[in-house]
Amino acid sequence: MQNNSASTVTRKSPDLTGHSSAWTLFLVFLRLGLTSFGGPAAHLGYFRDEFVKRRQWIDEHTYSDIVALCQFLPGPGSSQVGIAIGRLRGGVAGALAAWLGFTLPSAIMLVAFGYGFAYLADAVSSRLLHGLKLAALAVVAQAVWSMGRSLCPDRGRATLAAMSAISVVALGATSGQIVAIVLAAICGACLLKTPTDVPESLSGMPGTRTEAVVCLVAFVGLLFGLPLAAKLAHAHWLDLFASFYRVGSLVFGGGHVVLPLLQAVVVPTGWVSANEFLAGYGAAQAIPGPLFTFAAFLGAVSKGSPNGAAGAVLVTVAIFLPSFLLVGAALPMWGKLRSFDRMRKAMAGINAAVVGILLAALYDPVWTNAVHNATDFCLALSALLLLTWWRCPSWAVVMLTAVATLLFG
Template structure:
């Protein structure tokens, strides 16, 4: 009987070997952008397989530490990890190549979905849109349960999550999201003092603390500009960029957490109606690559009086940019910051508050806009079961919910 040879254990990065190229990075991440279904958690598995096990660009310890960094700063964690791996491997060109290759397929697909959205407001198209809303119900419920288990596993953090949810439901408004994040961090310093800090690691970055400070300053300038931009029911390119930049700057946890912030950015302002918003979010579940590519759909839907492609591009870049700037600011100083206990406590509180944000978004608009009949409840429960118990890809949930919604419409 023959046995396959054992998989070699990846060693640490060899700083003396030649760097990779942007072309190499682009090819690897384009493959991931076309095939990486399943959301941020699944993406981490794909990245580990391609970059640690297969190509040995990082060792296991570096990969784990990079994941910890990306979970501790706002932004899309899997995209940030890809951006950082490209940076480590091939410098700035590698970082840009990783981002473009991983994001472009899903962004183009979401832009195409926006082009078809106007044809889905009646007949069979309306059933498809309703099915996509029920996909959002199942997916967000599953994400909420998983995040609550991981980020609010004890009484203090559960209390922070519940308080954050209550504040959002009662207060709402543009500043409520930011206030809840700050509130969570402050309570974390008090209630989460027993949370242990992760082990520190040094990353192979090619710049120091001065450039890191410049990236942090750029992030803060962008955030300040986005906060002072007046909110209006009439969208402009500046207000669109500001709304999506502010969203990207406040998304701790990535993935489904972007939902309540995007709702505030484009639905509460009247730029996009709730039905279209949830249909776009549901469509994103069927796409490979980062969920943040839903920005291409929403940017194309915002009425700017300009080509839809311009709105899609601005929304997409504005949503990703703050997370990348913060990541670049943190990488050189991570080893020192991670050793500080207060940082771990504050982040634990912020993450718990994020669970509350997502719970409030699940209540409104996901459930209120998506579920209207007992049949809707049944479709959503089956979708949740497929994700939580059978652990299938979200793509199967899309097929189930849309197919069931069409079948129900035909029967009626």
């Protein structure tokens, strides 16, 4: 009885700064980073099993509120949940340790793939790389379908998604995405009728209002200041950092939605070729951990200096830095923010736009670069069948598609 009572008290007081050492958090999240296959939705299931059910570090209500907060913010949702849990258990050091443990395995794997990419292209031929593109097509198609069902359940949001896809295709990836997100937020706040009931907000989130303001000012200052500094300094490394920071700041929906924004940043500028981009994205499906570590591959293979390991570290820090600042800004103020009805409706509109942006990316560059003949279509359809209806893990589908392309492509 005494143990149960102590456990209950811990779960009712989620501000547990210093309760777990940074090293303990690093090891726990490192194991999750090595074993968490399946993308952001699966990661949230792994986190719940680990921290709510097995370790009982936080209760169900606290975990649900953290997940809701991170879905509200731009950036990689599952990584932000991990950062928030680390912050709850170990303060700022705990947040850094949780992020590093969860991110390091997939980042190292993708950097290694980046180093071997040139050899792979020559020795195994372009057919294997083409198989990775077809696997990426199946994964993105599945993401569009599943996100569309959950985020666009009515005519209003489905219309916003379709119009967002049209705007991206018509205006181009960079400007089209900004237009789509802004208009969807306005239309959502003014026109959508979505459920507005939310559970009672928890208390005891870490951080003060002053810390929240500092994080928010830093986030906005870097978002607008980095591009200006890069333009004035004419430094490639600063331009690289600013571009990936902007992507990490503007990606609503996380996961696969990062694909079109990264493509718009690295391919038109010539930093990464379209062939390298899609091959790396396909490889990213075969490994555990957050999909945002795809940035590490792009940094490793990018043209100019820095690239390789230094480039990978630079852009990985850049794309995840907004998540730290946004989580730090939002945790103390989440209870108040979530009470505004128009804010939730605007986010519903943005989520619908995210589906449309991903749908546009499914067409270009994914479909246009991957499907060239009937065999390609059949292999991509088979991969989608395995993912969606046979529930095969994405890493297995990637490997099967790559092998099938070698045999039949």
